[in-house]
Amino acid sequence: MRMRLLxxxxxxxxxxxxxxxxxxxxxxxxxxxxxxGEEEISGNAQQLxxxxxxAEKQGNMGRAIKVYTHLLRKYPKxxxxxxxxxxxxxLLEFEGDYMKGANTYRWLVERYPxxxxxDEAIEGQFRIGEMYLSGKKxxxxxxPIGTSMDRxxxxxxxxxxxxxxxxxxxxxQFDIGLARQKQSANDAAIQAYQAVIDxxxxxxxxxxxxxxxGYIWYEAARLGTNDQAATQNARTAFEDFLFRYxxxxxxxxxxxxxxxLQQKSTGDAMKVAxxxxxxxxxxxxxxxxxxxxxxxxxxxxxxxxQKRIDQxxxxxxxxxxxxxxxxxxxxxKQVVSxxxxxxxxxxxxxxxxEVAPLPPAEQDSNLPPPASxxxxxxxxxxxxxxxxxxxxxxxxxxxxxxxSPDSAASPAP
Numbered sequence: 001m002r003m004r005l006l007x008x009x010x011x012x013x014x015x016x017x018x019x020x021x022x023x024x025x026x027x028x029x030x031x032x033x034x035x036x037g038e039e040e041i042s043g044n045a046q047q048l049x050x051x052x053x054x055a056e057k058q059g060n061m062g063r064a065i066k067v068y069t070h071l072l073r074k075y076p077k078x079x080x081x082x083x084x085x086x087x088x089x090x091l092l093e094f095e096g097d098y099m100k101g102a103n104t105y106r107w108l109v110e111r112y113p114x115x116x117x118x119d120e121a122i123e124g125q126f127r128i129g130e131m132y133l134s135g136k137k138x139x140x141x142x143x144p145i146g147t148s149m150d151r152x153x154x155x156x157x158x159x160x161x162x163x164x165x166x167x168x169x170x171x172x173q174f175d176i177g178l179a180r181q182k183q184s185a186n187d188a189a190i191q192a193y194q195a196v197i198d199x200x201x202x203x204x205x206x207x208x209x210x211x212x213x214g215y216i217w218y219e220a221a222r223l224g225t226n227d228q229a230a231t232q233n234a235r236t237a238f239e240d241f242l243f244r245y246x247x248x249x250x251x252x253x254x255x256x257x258x259x260x261l262q263q264k265s266t267g268d269a270m271k272v273a274x275x276x277x278x279x280x281x282x283x284x285x286x287x288x289x290x291x292x293x294x295x296x297x298x299x300x301x302x303x304x305x306q307k308r309i310d311q312x313x314x315x316x317x318x319x320x321x322x323x324x325x326x327x328x329x330x331x332x333k334q335v336v337s338x339x340x341x342x343x344x345x346x347x348x349x350x351x352x353x354e355v356a357p358l359p360p361a362e363q364d365s366n367l368p369p370p371a372s373x374x375x376x377x378x379x380x381x382x383x384x385x386x387x388x389x390x391x392x393x394x395x396x397x398x399x400x401x402x403x404s405p406d407s408a409a410s411p412a413p
Contacts, residue, residue, distance in 0.1 A: 044075075045071055045074075045075040045078040045079075045080045045081070046080065048067055048068075048070060048071040048074075048075075048084075049067075049068075049071060049080045049083075049084060051067050052064045052067035052068045052071065052084065052087070055067060056091075061091050061094070061095055062095075064087075064088075064091060065088055065091050065092060065095070068084040068085070068087055068088035068091070069088055071084045072084050072085045072088070072107075076111070081112070082108060082111075082112040082115040082117065083117070085104060085107055085108040085111070085112065086105075086108050086115070086117040086120070086121060088104050089101050089102075089104035089105045089107075089108065089121065089124060090124070092104055093124060093127075093128065098128045098131065098132070099128075099151060101124070101128060102124070102125050102128045102129070102155050102158075105121040105122075105124040105125045105128075106121075106125060106158050106162070108121045109121050109122060109125075109158075109162045109163070110162060113162075119166070119167070122159060122162075122163050122166055122167070122168055123167075123168065125155050125158060125159055126155075126156075126159060126168040126171070126172060128155060129152050129155035129156050129159070129172065129175065130152075130175070132148040132149070132151050132152035132155065133149070133152040133175055133178060133179055133182075135148075149179040149180075149182055149183050150179075152175065152179045153176050153179045153180070156172040156173070156175050156176045156179070157172075157176060159172040160172050160173050160176075169200075170196060170199075170200040170203040170205050170206075171205055173192060173195055173196045173199065173200070174192070174193070174196050174205045174208065174209055176192040177189045177190075177191075177192030177193040177196070177209065177212060178212075180192055181212070181216065186216050186220070189212070189216060190213055190216060193209040193210070193212050193213050194209070194213065196209035197209050197210055207241070207244070207245040207248045207250070208250075210237065210240060210241045210244060210245065211238075211241050211248075211250050211254065213237045214234050214237030214238040214240075214241055214254065214257065215234075215257075217230050217231075217233040217234035217237055218234040218238070218257050218261065220234070221234050221261060222260075231261055234257070234261055235258060235261050235262075238254045238255075238257055238258050238261075239258070241254050242254055242255065242258075270288070270289075270292050270301055270304075270305065272288045273285050273286075273287075273288030273289045273291075273292065273305065273308075276288065277289075277308065277312070282312050282315075282316055285308075285312065286309055286312060289305035289306075289308055289309050290305070290309070292304075292305040293305050293306055
């Protein structure tokens with residue numbers, strides 16, 4: 001008896017605590033108990049909006065999000081739908097469901113571009129994207145499972161696409177580059193930074209984009225890549241940066257980076273020169289020693305390179321180094337084949353078998369210049385007219401015999 005009484009008392013207390021609960025009766029179905037605030041969502045757009053706001057007042061944010069979402073899906077063309085969408089996105093962000101919040105902001109921007117909350121929705125997306133860019137971990141059941149750069153790129157790309165002239169667009173494009181750079185996807189990062197420069201040249205962020213392009217190539221060169229293009233591309237990017245933004249706060253750093261690149265290039269040339277020197281490939285060694293002299297004139301490395309060139313010349317003689325020592329001299333003119341005058345595009349003989357080196361000028365000063373360099377003489381000079389006789393127009397107008405057109409059209413063998 002006492003046991004029954006105890007059960008009745010406990011049941012009464014439970015019913016008292018659940019006084020706000022709902023019990024749903026449906027024909028042909030079992031009785032269904034619904035927790036407070038989780039009643040079935042129904043009603044027109046205004047009723048749903050009121051229910052969502054009432055849930056917010058009661059602190060039941062999950063319930064409010066569900067009602068707002070139900071409203072915008074069931075009544076997407078209703079006047080209350082844009083406001084419900086914006087409020088749902090705010091609550092999702094507040095509750096920490098960031099990706100759903102960003103997607104809901106994007107829904108508002110894409111479906112309701114005339115909404116008074118359009119700019120706030122763009123700002124909300126940018127805020128969430130920046131959070132992911134800063135290293136926010138993606139979690140599964142509360143456990144971090146990886147970085148979120150791809151999600152950041154997705155959010156920023158949506159901003160660039162839906163608000164191409166907005167307040168946050170240039171920065172969003174720049175952040176795409178940062179995200180790709182953090183992923184070591186340098187080609188994609190450079191493309192994103194270049195898009196900032198091309199699309200937003202007057203924005204302050206364009207200077208940072210130009211610098212980042214140079215820095216990516218600078219890091220590639222500094223980390224010891226064998227590709228000489230990395231050093232050249234870094235130098236070009238920093239020179240463009242200094243030309244376009246000479247007063248930037250990063251200009252001193254850009255100049256310092258250029259100096260380091262020059263030193264690295266000289267050091268690499270010295271290493272290559274010493275390698276060839278050790279291998280007794282003296283011509284190649286002199287080429288790279290000469291590069292050191294050109295790049296760092298007056299430096300200790302330049303003096304060392306010049307000293308070694310003199311030693312090599314004394315050891316093997318200047319004749320053996322003639323091709324290498326001529327690196328800094330202008331390229332010698334190509335020898336034109338003596339084709340007939342009718343050939344408008346003379347053929348060049350470039351192979352060693354066809355072209356012999358020209359003798360020094362002082363030894364052959366009496367020789368006439370090559371036939372192809374003589375002034376053109378296609379018309380015979382007119383004879384002086386004698387008294388009492390008239391010149392024959394045919395003879396004056398007829399040039400001297402030349403090669404036939406067929407032979408003039410073909411290059412000389």
